[in-house]
Amino acid sequence: MIVIKLIPHAVSWAVIALFLVRGFHAGRLMVIISGSGGFALGALGALVLFRLLPPESAFGIIRGGLGVSLLLLWGVAVMAAYRPFWKRTTYFEGTGFTVMCACLAGCMAGAVSASRLSGSGTSLAPYLALILVGGALASYAGAVEKRIPEWFIVGGPSLAAVVVALLLYGSSLSLRLDLFAPLTMKVMKFAHDFVHQFMESMLIPDHVFIRSNLWKYIGVLFGKEIGFWGALVIWFTPLLLIVYAIQFEPLPSVAHIRQGAERRRLLAVFIHIRRYRLIPALLAVLVLTAAVYRSCVPSVEYWDPKPIVVTATPVGDIFIPRKGDIDLEDGKLHKYLFRQGGKEARFFIIMGPSGKLTVVLDACAICKPDGYGQAEGTVICYYCKTLIPLDTVGRSGGCNPVPLAFSEKDDGVHINAVTLMNEWDNTVQTTTKVKGAGK
């Protein structure tokens, strides 16, 4: 199973290595060695992180590295678009720069690939196997590169675009490394906070008569879509800048050539080369699009059972047995629905890694009540795609599901119906009313 999971990462790394070899002219062997070395370093680094730190911190560090690579791509794209700088500078040349780039790309690819092994214990063997495969793939990519036609030119910005796009694609395959979903959340939060602060600073009166009309328009900024589209802009803008920089790169002067046909022929050659140089950048756009798709439609199927309708005793006690048709101790999330007086409330019960049962609302205090699903040691908020580690389910705050008071006796869980309805009203329904579209 793990081997199947690693296939897309292996292919990504092979393609990265191929582009590195084609993109850098400093020497095939040097690029392969430094890339493979970086890959080994990244894989072993990931192993150390998973051994020393809790999984969330280890994933957070690797995700941070991916975020930095996206920021670097932004830098490269802006420099490429600002042509005079790119033409003047000599920083991006030389053996040292080549080795550094190949090593860094390999390191990130190794870390992302190795993160898929995090569930297979802390044994060194799978990591060593991964390193060997990584080295073999880099060598193979070097051999394949010789067969690629000469016209397939990979310029500096295009190379950066392809490498970062493939790294981000690799990360989108893992829920805990995915960068796009957190990005949408950050944008959504930024829009919310910005509007909030703006409204406060501008002292726009929160008058009872204009309030509803005003919110119709401002509510758009609080929607889920603002996060998605904002993240798309952040995600694709560097690539579009690179495509723009290549497409509108000035052609060399051919005015000194007397013969018209020769002059035009040279111009045509330059135009063709410029067009070929667009191919890797456009390929990167495709790969990043695949990453967005993978992030929005993850291949992981969430455990999301249909809520079971429960009733309360005349004294308002909801009882759910530990064992019965449903085993509350199976480590899975179990959803329930309670109806009273035309209102309804959802909650779920889950046994955490510590072995204790936890009862929480199927909603958090800040998002639209789209509910939660369970996958890979986490529960995920369907609205904002935030992953909540199982060991923190039951704690309040942020996008964590709101904890619910309960007691365990008679070999089951007792919940007070009034408490449940009050909690639901106070958090979910109140939040929805006030905040309109969501956060």
Next chain:
Amino acid sequence: MIANIIQTTGLTRSYGDICALKPLDVQVPEGEWLSVMGHSGSGKSTFMNLVGGLDRPSAGSLSVGGEDLLALTEDGLARFRREFIGIIFQQHHLVPYLTAVENVMMAQYFHSVPDEAEARSALERVGLGHRLKNRPGELSGGEQQRVCIARAIINSPKLLLGDEPTGNLDHKSTIMVMELLRELRSEERFTVIMVTHNQEVAAWGDRTIYLDDGVLVRDERANSR
């Protein structure tokens, strides 16, 4: 010593059982104007099509401008025709819905990139500066042929092929076209191969070869005629 731009050895072209060109050995030095004469079906156009890379020989060897045409792929042949050959046809083959200048620019487009100023200048060279925006239907036969000449020379070919270029023209227009070709050749120094029925047109060349039933029967230099 002037190098041969065309060199054929045992050049043969058969269509099934019919042998249109029997083993032919011809050398054409660079810059020469070669007229090819013969009656219908003698193999003139077959020879021209082979030399121009429009057709492939059945046997023999064919080298044009140092390129072994038999060794070239279809793409290689297309590049060879694009960069090396200019062709003037009897039937003009101008695009009827494009203006004169656009017809010339189309040749530039397939060669490299269009350049309107250069296309205008080429038409001015052939005396059509006042007919730039006219479509072929609005031009006389002689004028259309001059557009063809502008189109053929716009990409500075090393070899200009003419397949009965004056076949549809009256005597006055024929003389005008031939004088124009001679003038352009002296400026551009390209080699000319002109297939014709007309003895008078053939006489404009430095040399004339006569084909009969696919066989070279006579090879005459202008000063020996």
